Amino acid sequence: PKATGRPSYDPADLLKLYLYGYFQRIRSSRRLEAECQRNVEVMWLLGRLAPDFKTIADFRRDNSAAFSATCRAFVQFCRHAGLIAGELVAIDGSKFQAVASNRKxxxxxxxxxxxxxxxxxxxxxxxxxxxxxxxxxxxxxxxxxxxxxxxxxxxxxxxxxxxxxxxxxxxxxxxxx
Missing domain, CATH: 1.10.287 (Helix Hairpins)
Structure with a gap:
């Protein structure tokens, strides 16, 4: 980090914010910024931190490998804890391109x-x-x-x-x- 300017946000706090957004189905960094300023749960979770949308978006972009590793570790934890058997895979919210328009x-x-x-x-x-x-x-x-x-x-x-x-x-x- 640079010696001048404001101290950077703790990556754990921004990760908590993204996990909160995942559970609440909030994907937009601008919506997450708004949640930081109006939602009491998020204020408590982050200790009243209110990062702007650019900081939130840059964190996700700069730490995409860490996000993948976190998700992988979470799935492995769930497997070891017996919460997932790995026999059934379900995808929620997937979008597939269809070619069966009324015209065709x-x-x-x-x-x-x-x-x-x-x-x-x-x-x-x-x-x-x-x-x-x-x-x-x-x-x-x-x-x-x-x-x-x-x-x-x-x-x-x-x-x-x-x-x-x-x-x-x-x-x-x-x-x-």
Whole structure:
């Protein structure tokens, strides 16, 4: 430690603060700072110390190896004391990325509904083209763009029908695209 300035906080006190935060489900260093100033339990635990959020965050960052060692020692103590058998591992609060969004989740009913909607869009598109042809007999229309859009809709419909056939052949009730 430097000879000038305030004395540093005892690492045991900051570790106590983090353990308190773990038990109370407080992860934020700013929330831990607020607890030091308003919560009587924390005031008693730390002897009325009130470190700022930066000090709390830096302690965790600088002592990550010590945190791991403390957790490892605690688990070993629990094993020796017979509190954990080590047969079952449970993870609480884990977050897993899911790929089954409503948009990608398909069922036969949803596929048939989608196919009917595509057929209606194709019919509506063809009707609009016929109406545009009747209204603009003298003007020239870019047929390649019209045909490209129509092909795109027909490809979507074909993909939908293929997906339905595959689901029926494999006996699937649902499928993620």
């Amino acid at each position: 989740h398909m069922t036969p009913k949803k596929l048939k509904h989608q196919e009917a909607a595509l057929e209606k869009r194709i019919e509506r598109y063809l009707a609009q083209l016929d109406e545009a042809d009747r209204g603009e007999e003298g003007e020239s229309i870019d047929r390649s763009a019209v045909q490209a859009t129509l092909r795109e809709l027909q490809v979507k419909k074909a993909n939908n029908q293929t997906c339905q056939l595959l689901m029926e052949a494999q006996g699937l009730v649902q499928h993620i695209v």
